[in-house]
Amino acid sequence: MNDAQFAELAAWIAAAGLAGEAEPDMVGGFAERLVAMGSPLARATVIVDTLHPIYEGRAFGWRAAGGETTLQEYGPTNEGEAAERWRASPLYRLVQTGAPLLRRRIDTQCLAEFPTLTETAPGMTDFVGMVHRFARHGVIGEMDCVYSTWSTDDPKGFGDADIADLEKLVPLLALAVKSASLTRIARTLVETYLGRDPGRRVLAGGIARGVADRIEAVLWFSDLRGYTRITDTAPPEHVIPLLNDYADAVISAIHANGGDVLKLIGDGTLAIFTAADREAACRAALKAAKAMRHSVVELNRRRAGDKLPVTDIYLALHFGEVFYGNIGSKERLDFTVVGPAVNEVSRIATMCRSVEQPLLLSASFAQAAGSAKSQFVSVGRYALRGVSTPQELFTLDPTASG
Numbered sequence: 001m002n003d004a005q006f007a008e009l010a011a012w013i014a015a016a017g018l019a020g021e022a023e024p025d026m027v028g029g030f031a032e033r034l035v036a037m038g039s040p041l042a043r044a045t046v047i048v049d050t051l052h053p054i055y056e057g058r059a060f061g062w063r064a065a066g067g068e069t070t071l072q073e074y075g076p077t078n079e080g081e082a083a084e085r086w087r088a089s090p091l092y093r094l095v096q097t098g099a100p101l102l103r104r105r106i107d108t109q110c111l112a113e114f115p116t117l118t119e120t121a122p123g124m125t126d127f128v129g130m131v132h133r134f135a136r137h138g139v140i141g142e143m144d145c146v147y148s149t150w151s152t153d154d155p156k157g158f159g160d161a162d163i164a165d166l167e168k169l170v171p172l173l174a175l176a177v178k179s180a181s182l183t184r185i186a187r188t189l190v191e192t193y194l195g196r197d198p199g200r201r202v203l204a205g206g207i208a209r210g211v212a213d214r215i216e217a218v219l220w221f222s223d224l225r226g227y228t229r230i231t232d233t234a235p236p237e238h239v240i241p242l243l244n245d246y247a248d249a250v251i252s253a254i255h256a257n258g259g260d261v262l263k264l265i266g267d268g269t270l271a272i273f274t275a276a277d278r279e280a281a282c283r284a285a286l287k288a289a290k291a292m293r294h295s296v297v298e299l300n301r302r303r304a305g306d307k308l309p310v311t312d313i314y315l316a317l318h319f320g321e322v323f324y325g326n327i328g329s330k331e332r333l334d335f336t337v338v339g340p341a342v343n344e345v346s347r348i349a350t351m352c353r354s355v356e357q358p359l360l361l362s363a364s365f366a367q368a369a370g371s372a373k374s375q376f377v378s379v380g381r382y383a384l385r386g387v388s389t390p391q392e393l394f395t396l397d398p399t400a401s402g
Helices: 003-019 023-036 080-087 090-097 108-113 160-194 196-203 227-233 236-256 278-305 340-355 363-368 370-375
Strands: 041-049 057-063 068-074 101-105 126-133 145-152 212-224 260-265 268-273 313-328 333-338 359-362 376-382 391-396
Touching (some): 023 160, 090 126, 090 145, 196 260, 196 333, 236 313, 268 333, 268 340, 278 313, 278 363, 340 359, 363 391
Parallel strands (some): 313 359
Antiparallel strands (some): 041 145, 212 313, 313 333
16 A cells, blocks of 8 residues: 555545544445455454443444445353353453454464454454554543454465554544444433433533423323332342333333433433324323333233232323423533423322322323323322312223223
8 A cells, every 4th residue: 555545545534533424334434445455355343342231342344245344232241152252352362462463374273272263254364453442541431442353365365565554544443433432422321311302402512501492291200109118128139120120111111102211210200202292292101101001011920920029100191381401500410301290290190109090190181182081081189289279180991992
């Protein structure tokens, strides 16, 4: 590769990184350009750990055959078969030795040393593994470097010039991949801890304190029946798994039906449903409530079979106007909803215990629900603590269809 070609490819990497191209596109585009400039490259993989509640990292693989670039998200590599495979890999050798590069001609001796190459580099003749480490202050979670592997099926293997080209160019690609990964981590973190829609709004620049939109929304507030009793009687190590199990049932139902979870308050969940019209938002919330109920039945069957404590979920649905945005101090903001309707939905949820109903709907929700109101039955008028006038409350009519 001559100086002009190097400058051309370096400029392309910089442009792709600044443009925020997806990692698979950057890896595939880089590999294809290397080949077009004369490299015998046949396979490439770039790997970077991430900060995600499920996945440990992501691997981007390119193959010259077909020009395919793939994405694989992988789980923990510190136990079981995954740990064994990781410790048998050439990249783990780089971790052990602290070296930046490992090269092997792929022959019988090499495959005995690194048997995983039989699967990861089939038919290849030459292999290069590289690691580009971050400074300590640049580490986020387990994301402390970018790994990469480069293989050829050319009988002659890589030439010295090919290795030199990789040593000069791959650090630039690693920097671009790190940039894209950090953006992805930021999105994951804000959506995981703030909620999907609040997270998107914050990343779009909605971080000014006191800036809030006045919106109409269905408000969802749910909590666990008998949670205090359970925490007083269950072994402490059972409490967090219990919360996680029931939170899965609630949150997955809300997200699957277009809602946004705003807060997890101990065993409670505050969420909103918005839509182009009121009736659509109410129908989405009701669909989520029914999906949650089905999930809880299945969850309780499984937990009871494992001799673990089981419970149920109380849910209130309300419709009202709220302020939606940033509230807090200069040092600590929360993107949430505030207003009388938020207080009302929590008070309605507490009434579930008194009227022995797992689901209560406010009069304003019933009115906004339109034709879906035919599924509701009144359970009476009740005074709610902190609310000036008594409220008529409804639940689903068990004899109604829909």
